[in-house]
Amino acid sequence: MNTLELEKMANEIRKSILTEVHCAKCGHPGGSLSAADMITYLYFEELNVDPARPDMEDRDRFVLSKGHVAPAYYAALAHRGFFPVEDLKTLRKVGSYLQGHPDMKNTPGVDMSSGSLGQGVSAAVGMAVSARLSGKDYRVYTMLGDGEIQEGQVWEAAMFAGSRKLDNLTLIVDNNGLQIDGNIADICSPYPIDKKFEAFGFHVIQIDGHDFDQIKAAFDEAKATKGMPTAIIAKTVKGKGVSFMENEAGWHGKAPNDEQYEKAMEELEKAGEALCRK
Amino acid sequence: MPEVKKIATRDGYGEALVKLGAEHEDIVVLDADLAEATKTNLFKKAFPERHIDCGIAEANMIGIAAGLAATGKVPFASTFAMFAAGRAFEQIRNSVGYPCLNVKICASHGGISVGEDGATHQCNEDFALMRAIPGMVVLNPSDAVEAAAAVQAIYDYNGPVYMRLGRLAVPVINDRADYHFELGKGVILRDGRDLTIVATGLCVDPALKAADKLAADGIHARVINIHTIKPLDEDLIVAAAKETGRVFTVEEHSVIGGLGSAVCEALSEKAPAKVTRIGVKDVFGESGPAAQLLAKYGLDGDGVYRQIKENL
Numbered sequence: 001m002n003t004l005e006l007e008k009m010a011n012e013i014r015k016s017i018l019t020e021v022h023c024a025k026c027g028h029p030g031g032s033l034s035a036a037d038m039i040t041y042l043y044f045e046e047l048n049v050d051p052a053r054p055d056m057e058d059r060d061r062f063v064l065s066k067g068h069v070a071p072a073y074y075a076a077l078a079h080r081g082f083f084p085v086e087d088l089k090t091l092r093k094v095g096s097y098l099q100g101h102p103d104m105k106n107t108p109g110v111d112m113s114s115g116s117l118g119q120g121v122s123a124a125v126g127m128a129v130s131a132r133l134s135g136k137d138y139r140v141y142t143m144l145g146d147g148e149i150q151e152g153q154v155w156e157a158a159m160f161a162g163s164r165k166l167d168n169l170t171l172i173v174d175n176n177g178l179q180i181d182g183n184i185a186d187i188c189s190p191y192p193i194d195k196k197f198e199a200f201g202f203h204v205i206q207i208d209g210h211d212f213d214q215i216k217a218a219f220d221e222a223k224a225t226k227g228m229p230t231a232i233i234a235k236t237v238k239g240k241g242v243s244f245m246e247n248e249a250g251w252h253g254k255a256p257n258d259e260q261y262e263k264a265m266e267e268l269e270k271a272g273e274a275l276c277r278k
Numbered sequence: 279m280p281e282v283k284k285i286a287t288r289d290g291y292g293e294a295l296v297k298l299g300a301e302h303e304d305i306v307v308l309d310a311d312l313a314e315a316t317k318t319n320l321f322k323k324a325f326p327e328r329h330i331d332c333g334i335a336e337a338n339m340i341g342i343a344a345g346l347a348a349t350g351k352v353p354f355a356s357t358f359a360m361f362a363a364g365r366a367f368e369q370i371r372n373s374v375g376y377p378c379l380n381v382k383i384c385a386s387h388g389g390i391s392v393g394e395d396g397a398t399h400q401c402n403e404d405f406a407l408m409r410a411i412p413g414m415v416v417l418n419p420s421d422a423v424e425a426a427a428a429v430q431a432i433y434d435y436n437g438p439v440y441m442r443l444g445r446l447a448v449p450v451i452n453d454r455a456d457y458h459f460e461l462g463k464g465v466i467l468r469d470g471r472d473l474t475i476v477a478t479g480l481c482v483d484p485a486l487k488a489a490d491k492l493a494a495d496g497i498h499a500r501v502i503n504i505h506t507i508k509p510l511d512e513d514l515i516v517a518a519a520k521e522t523g524r525v526f527t528v529e530e531h532s533v534i535g536g537l538g539s540a541v542c543e544a545l546s547e548k549a550p551a552k553v554t555r556i557g558v559k560d561v562f563g564e565s566g567p568a569a570q571l572l573a574k575y576g577l578d579g580d581g582v583y584r585q586i587k588e589n590l
Contacts, residue, residue: 061349104348104377112348113377116368122338123373126345126353129330133306133351153369156338163333 016075051081065120066145082109118151147179162201176238209234290422292317294429363404389530400563406535427459464511470498487579
């Protein structure tokens with residue numbers, strides 16, 4: 001996909017996120033919208049995966065360590081063809097295979113159950129070790145929240161990955177600057193994030209997480225980097241794409257009501273039309 | 279009397295792993311800076327490329343094991359019981375149990391027989407914690423022979439397993455030609471119709487000793503070895519309760535949540551009988567030589583005998 005096509009797809013995924021969370025009457029729109037562009041790039045450009053064969057042995061692996069942004073993950077998987085887009089409306093409903101947080105047992109395309117913060121990254125490290133042990137060249141990707149990196153386990157995993165020089169691992173930090181209780185810098189600052197990952201033996205790339213050219217360049221650079229894992233620190237906007245959700249911590253884990261949903265969808269429709277005119 | 283051979287279950291584990299590792303390329307062994315104590319150092323020596331020392335980071339070790347299992351490996355992850363079942367409880371629940379991954383958590387240094395290191399390192403709560411996780415198989419072999427057999431059995435079983443191993447060298451009681459290990463099956467080691475002693479791990483040997491003493495008093499105890507605490511061999515225990523009446527459980531674990539609780543849960547629903555739970559009473563352990571601690575906490579042969587007599 002070229003940049004414009006990716007932008008259009010990301011816009012569709014944003015609409016799906018809103019629809020999922022609105023139907024569920026709960027969920028996490030803020031972080032889903034900040035992560036949407038990178039997840040779009042991963043599933044429509046970067047990852048070697050096949051919706052017809054979700055269990056393909058040597059596929060690339062993706063672990064959504066910040067599992068609460070499952071709406072973005074499910075939207076990308078659905079639009080990529082892993083399951084029907086219509087099923088997104090069952091998110092968080094009794095009996096649905098789309099659980100509040102990713103469940104590898106029941107959801108096609110989900111490589112690891114996650115959601116308890118700090119745990120997915122360790123599983124991703126294990127997958128990277130496994131690939132190396134088996135002499136396979138698949139790559140492993142994991143996305144973390146910037147609040148999530150307050151968890152100590154993240155740094156256990158980072159220390160191990162750096163020490164073992166796991167260059168088949170790419171870690172993405174969705175740096176939207178907000179967590180449930182407010183600004184990450186005020187609550188328990190993880191800054192400087194880049195210096196921390198550097199100190200743990202990572203090649204660090206800093207990008208605008210909403211700019212597809214920068215996203216592409218970063219993933220290409222990560223693949224070309226040998227002898228160390230890569231951390232992509234992506235500056236993003238929580239709630240990106242919906243004016244009244246942007247940079248508002250309150251939209252971390254709250255669903256829009258009917259009126260808010262309508263307004264958000266209207267904005268995204270307009271954004272989509274603008275992209276079509278490009 | 280011939281001298282009884284004593285071997286720790288961790289030794290049986292370490293040696294069995296090497297044997298199994300030679301047969302199966304997919305086995306990967308993880309440790310958290312305790313390879314010498316957990317005996318995974320034997321595997322490390324034989325297959326260095328498949329032994330991963332994660333350093334002192336148990337939560338991450340469990341996550342790495344989950345990632346290995348999710349990509350087709352069969353990881354055996356070892357550390358002390360305290361730092362596996364205790365410290366990494368939530369990682370085991372959410373990254374191993376919930377996705378039902380094929381991870382074998384083999385935790386050594388369970389119970390008060392850790393000895394001199396004291397209460398911080400004596401995990402008397404691991405059965406309770408691990409038993410509560412849906413789908414988790416919980417094992418506690420009674421000697422090194424059983425530990426070695428269990429390693430093969432849990433490799434053959436596809437799913438999450440927690441197995442407790444001990445630091446202390448304990449009498450080998452299963453070294454016989456017809457010994458057979460079956461996951462989830464209890465073993466009647468001695469028959470009797472007056473009462474039943476259900477024991478697990480290193481408490482099986484003192485249970486047998488207590489039964490000898492009871493026999494001298496004219497009381498004939500049935501002794502059941504429960505190496506698989508979950509799933510519990512309920513049929514065997516229900517039948518024993520119906521046939522012998524009184525039931526005593528013996529474990530090197532808190533009387534809350536372990537074998538005693540599991541037996542009470544089964545019997546209260548299926549064959550109510552009076553059960554006395556012998557184990558670590560709701561207290562922390564302490565420092566001291568293992569044998570002295572076991573005696574102090576009533577878990578040697580004399581202690582088990584005394585508590586049975588007091589409660590008959």
